[in-house]
Amino acid sequence: MPHRSEQVVFEFSRPGRGATAQWPVAPEQPAADLPASLRRSEPPLLPEISELEAVRHFTRLSQLNFSIDTQFYPLGSCTMKYNPKACNQYAMLPEFLGRHPLAPESSGQGVLACLYELQEMLKDVTGMRGVSLTPMAGAHGEFAGVAMIRAYHRARGDLARNEIIVPDAAHGTNPATATMCGCIVREIPVGADGDVDVEALRAVVGPKTAGIMLTNPSTLGVFERRILEVAKIVHDAGGLLYYDGANLNAILGKVRPGDMGFDVIHMNLHKTFSTPHGGGGPGAGAVGVSERLLPFLPIPVVGRDDDRYRWLAEADLPQSIGRLSAFMGNTGVLLRAYVYMRMLGREGMSRVGEYATLNANYVLARLRQAGFDAAYPERRASHEFIVTLKRQARELNVTAMDFAKRLLDYGFHAPTTYFPLLVPECLLIEPTETESRETLDGFIAAMAAILVEAETDAARLKAAPYTMPVRRLDDVRAAKQLDLAWKPAATAVGGTA
Amino acid sequence: MSDIPADLRYTASHEWVRSLADGSVEIGITDHAQQALGDLVFVEVPEAGRELQAGDACAVVESVKAASDVYSPLAGTVVDGNAELGSAPELINQDPYGKGWMLRLKPANPAVLGTLLDAAAYQASLAATDA
Numbered sequence: 017m018p019h020r021s022e023q024v025v026f027e028f029s030r031p032g033r034g035a036t037a038q039w040p041v042a043p044e045q046p047a048a049d050l051p052a053s054l055r056r057s058e059p060p061l062l063p064e065i066s067e068l069e070a071v072r073h074f075t076r077l078s079q080l081n082f083s084i085d086t087q088f089y090p091l092g093s094c095t096m097k098y099n100p101k102a103c104n105q106y107a108m109l110p111e112f113l114g115r116h117p118l119a120p121e122s123s124g125q126g127v128l129a130c131l132y133e134l135q136e137m138l139k140d141v142t143g144m145r146g147v148s149l150t151p152m153a154g155a156h157g158e159f160a161g162v163a164m165i166r167a168y169h170r171a172r173g174d175l176a177r178n179e180i181i182v183p184d185a186a187h188g189t190n191p192a193t194a195t196m197c198g199c200i201v202r203e204i205p206v207g208a209d210g211d212v213d214v215e216a217l218r219a220v221v222g223p224k225t226a227g228i229m230l231t232n233p234s235t236l237g238v239f240e241r242r243i244l245e246v247a248k249i250v251h252d253a254g255g256l257l258y259y260d261g262a263n264l265n266a267i268l269g270k271v272r273p274g275d276m277g278f279d280v281i282h283m284n285l286h287k288t289f290s291t292p293h294g295g296g297g298p299g300a301g302a303v304g305v306s307e308r309l310l311p312f313l314p315i316p317v318v319g320r321d322d323d324r325y326r327w328l329a330e331a332d333l334p335q336s337i338g339r340l341s342a343f344m345g346n347t348g349v350l351l352r353a354y355v356y357m358r359m360l361g362r363e364g365m366s367r368v369g370e371y372a373t374l375n376a377n378y379v380l381a382r383l384r385q386a387g388f389d390a391a392y393p394e395r396r397a398s399h400e401f402i403v404t405l406k407r408q409a410r411e412l413n414v415t416a417m418d419f420a421k422r423l424l425d426y427g428f429h430a431p432t433t434y435f436p437l438l439v440p441e442c443l444l445i446e447p448t449e450t451e452s453r454e455t456l457d458g459f460i461a462a463m464a465a466i467l468v469e470a471e472t473d474a475a476r477l478k479a480a481p482y483t484m485p486v487r488r489l490d491d492v493r494a495a496k497q498l499d500l501a502w503k504p505a506a507t508a509v510g511g512t513a
Numbered sequence: 514m515s516d517i518p519a520d521l522r523y524t525a526s527h528e529w530v531r532s533l534a535d536g537s538v539e540i541g542i543t544d545h546a547q548q549a550l551g552d553l554v555f556v557e558v559p560e561a562g563r564e565l566q567a568g569d570a571c572a573v574v575e576s577v578k579a580a581s582d583v584y585s586p587l588a589g590t591v592v593d594g595n596a597e598l599g600s601a602p603e604l605i606n607q608d609p610y611g612k613g614w615m616l617r618l619k620p621a622n623p624a625v626l627g628t629l630l631d632a633a634a635y636q637a638s639l640a641a642t643d644a
Binding site for chain 1: 549552554555577578579580581602
């Protein structure tokens with residue numbers, strides 16, 4: 017890892033420098049049909065650098081990254097599993113890349129068949145009756161799910177149901193989604209054992225209940241043991257159950273949300289089904305539904321008439337909540353998930369769940385032996401678990417953030433910190449199924465070594481990291497003094513307020 | 514240990530309430546709450562005139578770790594919000610019971626104030642959750 021930072025690309029800029037070989041061919045009549053008022057009078061503020069400088073700059077930037085291709089990345093609730101290169105390879109076949117979304121169905125039977133089979137495999141592994149692939153991210157899938165719940169109640173003429181129940185352990189996106197869909201959020205607590213407080217649930221359900229949003233296993237890294245009882249309470253009250261698919265990896269091939277009584281589920285294909293993470297996209301948040309929500313699925317959906325595949329749209333699903341993306345969502349991402357699932361098969365799917373859970377429980381047991389406190393010591397971990405450093409914070413004055421920063425020096429990406437909010441000074445650790453025993457042992461050894469440092473030389477932790485391109489950043493100042501522009505142009509607006 | 518002034522009233526969700534001479538009350542978050550949140554980077558307070566029910570989310574605090582609602586300990590009409598917090602959210606970290614006040618409220622029923630936690634009861638509720 018190089019011990020230096022990288023300049024921004026504008027700092028390499030010199031007037032007149034460029035890469036002529038990369039320039040686009042100049043049009044013969046530049047923008048002749050654009051009104052003068054819409055044309056630039058000055059060239060845009062772009063860096064002027066050579067091709068070699070651009071290649072070196074971006075290659076160096078990529079080397080400064082922590083990534084799953086370079087380091088263990090146990091970021092809890094994010095499922096940073098390894099993405100097999102074959103998924104990329106097949107999704108990037110020129111026949112897929114070159115296909116235009118408006119090309120006729122008759123010339124696109126191959127891609128339609130892949131997407132149809134992906135829908136079928138997702139239905140099979142989740143126990144749902146129908147799947148739509150169009151949402152472009154997890155939060156987009158959540159929006160689709162709650163929009164369908166609302167559409168269902170509206171179609172029955174039951175207009176009073178506008179409350180969504182959310183446990184306090186939920187991902188922040190759940191209450192945000194409910195609010196976005198015009199619902200009122202009713203928060204209920206989880207008990208000391210990590211399960212939803214069923215009595216509190218009984219107290220809030222009623223004729224205004226639209227549904228409940230649950231993650232199972234929850235963000236506390238434990239399986240909701242009373243899920244069938246929860247489902248019955250909510251269904252008896254006339255509400256529906258929403259499954260947040262963030263932690264689907266833990267139960268893959270073992271237990272299905274449809275069998276637990278869920279009516280709608282979103283799947284983060286970038287978590288469970290190994291499509292690329294991060295960088296803000298492109299994502300894919302496919303949704304699955306039970307029988308009663310089938311008419312409301314977002315369109316288009318791929319249908320099959322005998323041996324022909326075709327898009328199902330408004331004419332086929334007149335009650336659909338509508339279109340959520342241009343064309344078919346992120347088809348390139350969906351194809352990666354398709355290849356991944358085809359490579360695994362049904363048996364491989366079970367092994368994902370088994371090894372994700374085994375690895376988490378192994379790391380948890382070894383960390384407890386090393387002197388760390390589990391947040392839920394009496395519970396078996398799912399695919400992730402929480403360590404709380406509350407005791408170390410009190411006795412040694414070191415925080416979860418100090419541990420996280422020091423882990424970087426040991427060559428490991430930090431786990432999720434300070435989430436879920438219910439557990440003070442927490443690290444949410446998710447090893448995933450793709451890590452070897454040696455990697456897990458290396459992480460455990462690093463955590464143990466940092467604990468010894470905390471006990472003997474806490475100041476060393478406080479100033480970590482030491483080996484990264486940048487040291488400890490002032491995140492308070494960064495949040496208060498947003499300064500995002502390299503050099504504000506005279507006409508630029510905002511950015512440096 | 515966090516500071517819990519004896520002359521204030523409290524909620525289990527870490528708000529404090531001070532009686533003012535004119536019959537209104539001042540509301541903020543406790544020293545324990547600001548410590549748990551860490552350095553605040555954003556605060557939103559309600560505008561004067563807003564009607565609140567007890568338990569309504571009446572303000573938002575955001576730190577580098579978390580964003581959280583602040584709940585009104587009692588029903589009433591907002592008289593004033595602390596506008597200084599918009600540019601200086603750190604006042605809550607520095608002086609949670611003084612310059613870090615968040616809103617002033619004309620209570621619908623001032624007698625309700627007496628039903629809130631006193632300093633000893635708030636201390637006990639902190640000890641119970643810090644087991």
